[in-house]
Amino acid sequence: MSAIQKELSQLIQKGLKELFSLSVEEIILQETKKEFEGQYTLVVFPFSKEAKMAPPMLANQLGEYLKSNCDLVKSIQVVQGFLNISLKNEVWTKILQELSFQKSFDLATKSEKVLIEYSSPNTNKPLHLGHLRNNFLGYSVAQILKSAGYDVVKTNLVNDRGIHICKSMLAYQLFGNNETPETSGLKGDHLVGKYYVAFDKAYKKEIDTLLLTGLDEESAKKEAPILKQAQEMLLKWEQGDKEVVALWETMNNWVFEGFAASYKVMGVDFDKTYRESNTYLLGKELVQEGLNSGVFFQKEDGSVWIDLTDEGLDQKLVLRKDGTSVYITQDMGTAQLKYEDFKASQSVYVVGNEQDYHFEVLFHILKKLNKPFSNGNYHLSYGMVDLPSGKMKSREGTVVDADDLMAEMVQTAKDRTLELGKIEGFSEKESNELFNDLGLGALKYFLLKVDPKKRMLFNPEESIDFQGNTGPFIQYTHARICSIQRKAQEQNITQEPIGNFDQLENCELELIFLLNDYSNKIDESAKNFAPSVIANYAFELAKQFNKFYNELSILNEEDGKKKNFRLILADQTRKTIQHSISLLGIKAPIRM
C-alpha cells in the first residue's frame, strides 16, 4: 500500500468508527473506474447492514466526513454503494515530487534469504523454447524478489548424468565417427543433441524389428538391445569406468560450452551451478539413512521405495534395483547440499508443471526424513509452451530451438529497424546492441507477459510482434522520453522542485497514479512469483505516457511551471519504465 492509500484508509477507519461505531480491520481501496470521477473507490455495501443504513446514504455521510476532516480530498461522488474519492491536485503533484526524490525503487529489506533454482538443463540436448520460458522466468523472479527486499541466491542444477545422457553417449559411440564441434561446425550442445535424436531413431527401429518377431510392444521396449546397452553404460558410469567417464566428460564439456554461449545471449546468470553428478551420491546416502530410519523400504529385487499412500499419493521408487539412482534421488541430495551452502529460509524451484507430481513427492520425502530444509520449499510450476501442433518433443525433433529463435528475433529487429530508418548516426556496435536489445526484449516480453502458471501457445508461423502490447513498444516509449531529455539538455533546461503546483490535466494525474502504484506492483509480483504483473504494469505505464505525450506538449509548453512539472513527470516515467523492464531482464535503449 502506498503512503497515500494508508493515510486515506486510516481516515476512513476513523470515520466509520466515529459516525457509525464500526470497527473495520482492513479498508480495501480500489482504483476508480475510468467512467466515474475520482481515483480511489470505497465499496460501502459491506458496512451498510451493520450500520443499519442504506448504502448511498452511508457513502454520502462518510464522504462528507472525509471532506471536512482532511485536506487531501477534493471531492466525492456517490453512485449507489460506491464512494468515489478525488484527491486534490496538489496531493498528486506532491506525490510525484516525493517519488522523484526517492533514491531507489527497492522495497524495504526483509532480511530473508531466498534460493531460486532455475534453468536446470539436461546435458543431452540443446535448449529450446520451453527452456527460454524457464530461464527468463527464473531470472526475472530473482530480480523481482531482490527488488522486493529479499536476499536472493540464483542456482542452476545441471542434469549431467543419468540414462538419458548415456543414450546420446552411446549413439555417439555407435554412429559418431569421432566428430567434434570443430570438425562438424556444430555448437557443442547441438552436436550432442543430434546423437540423442539418433539414439531414439535406432531404438525405434529395434523395437519395430522385435515386434516382427512376435514380441508384444511392452517387452519390445524393454528388450531392445540398444536400450540395454545404455543401461549397462549407466552402470559402468556409476562404477567409474574410465572409458565411459572420459567420453562423458568430453561430451559434457561440449554441451557446457554451448550452454554458456546461449546463457550469454539470454542475459541470465547464476551465483552457483550444481551438477547432479556431484549430488547424486549424497542422495544415495539419504536413501540409506531413510532406509535405516524406516522412512523407505526395500523390495525383494533390491529396489528402494517410499510409501506415500497415506498422503494420497502412491509408492515411489527412490533407488533402482541395480543400485543406480533416479531423478528424485539426486534431488534429495541437491536439496541437502543447497541447504548446507546457503541456509536459505525459502527455496524456489522453477520447473514446468509436468513435474507437479515429482515435487509433491520430493517435498513429502524431505518432510518424512525430517530435514531442516523440508520447510519453505516452493515449486514455481509454470505452464508448457505448446506449438499449434501440440507439445514439443526433443526426441522427435519437433522443437523450436532456443539459439535459432533468439537469432531470428535479433534479425527481425534489425530488418524492422532498417525499414523504419531509425539508426542514423549509430555506430555499428551501437546498431548491433540495439538489434539485440530489441529482439531479446520482444522475446522476453512475449514469454513473460503471460501468467507463469498458464500454458501458452507459440506459433512459429507468426512472428512475435514489435507493435502494441510488446517489449519494443515499451522500449520505444523509454527512448522517446530520453530523446525529449536530450533536447531539454540542449536547451539548457534544468529541473526545479515542483513546489506548490496544481495545474493538472487528467492524463497527467493518471500517469502519476500509475507511477505511485509501482511499489504495490513489485510487492504483488513478488508475492505471486509472477513477472507478468510487472510486464502488464510496464505496458500500462508506457501506454499512459504515450497518451500524455500526444495530448500535451512538454518542451513547447510556454508556462514555465507546467513545463518543469512535465519534465519531472517524464523523467519519473522514464526511470520507472527502465526499472520495471530491468526486472524482466529487458534492456531500455536510449535511442531507437
Next chain:
RNA sequence: GGUUCCGUAGCUCAGCUGGAUAGAGCAACUGCCUUCUAAGCAGUAGGUCUUUGGUUCGAAUCCAAACGGAAUCACCA
C-alpha cells in the same frame, strides 16, 4: 480409470483475496506526421465470460455437476 490444471472478442492474453456498463494487443475498418521519435495517438466494429444449478444485496471471480482440452499416474528426467 485416479489425481491435478485449464475453458473470457476471429487470434493471443488481462481481469479472478466476490462489486459499477467485462478490458488490452493483434487482425479488419476510419482519421492524425512542415509541431518534443507514427515501433505512436484517437476512433469504429467485435462478448449468452463453455453449459447448468447453488451461495450472495451483488458472481467472469466462490461451491457443485456436466461438456471440452491438457498434464501426470515410468526401475525417463
